[in-house]
Amino acid sequence: MAKPNKKAPTKTIDIYCKACNAPLFKYRKGGKGALVKCFKERIVEDFTHTPCHCPACEKEFARETLIRGTPAYKFIGGKVWFK
Ligand SMILES: [Zn+2]
Numbered sequence: 001m002a003k004p005n006k007k008a009p010t011k012t013i014d015i016y017c018k019a020c021n022a023p024l025f026k027y028r029k030g031g032k033g034a035l036v037k038c039f040k041e042r043i044v045e046d047f048t049h050t051p052c053h054c055p056a057c058e059k060e061f062a063r064e065t066l067i068r069g070t071p072a073y074k075f076i077g078g079k080v081w082f083k
Contacts, residue, residue, distance in 0.1 A: 012044060015082045022056035023047045024080060035082050037067060037074045 015025040015035065026045035027038050049055045052062045052073060061079035065072055 013082045015080050017054040017057060017061060018079050018081050019059050020054065020057040022054055024054065024061065035075060037072050040071045
């Protein structure tokens with residue numbers, strides 16, 4: 001199976017908790033469009049203490065999953081925003 005990441009994206013985005021605006025990840029996002037999942041190998045900086053939980057308000061914002069064999073977080077709808 002091909003890795004989902006042939007040409008490495010260079011653009012870095014910041015992902016925030018929608019409830020309290022705490023930073024969650026710095027992430028190298030490929031392509032455009034909605035952020036529904038993120039691959040762990042592309043997370044540049046991880047601000048969480050407990051996986052998938054906001055470090056500030058402790059709300060769960062994602063679930064761990066595998067996408068084509070690659071560990072990833074799938075965001076729960078409406079829990080995060082990015083810029
Ligand atoms: Zn939060």
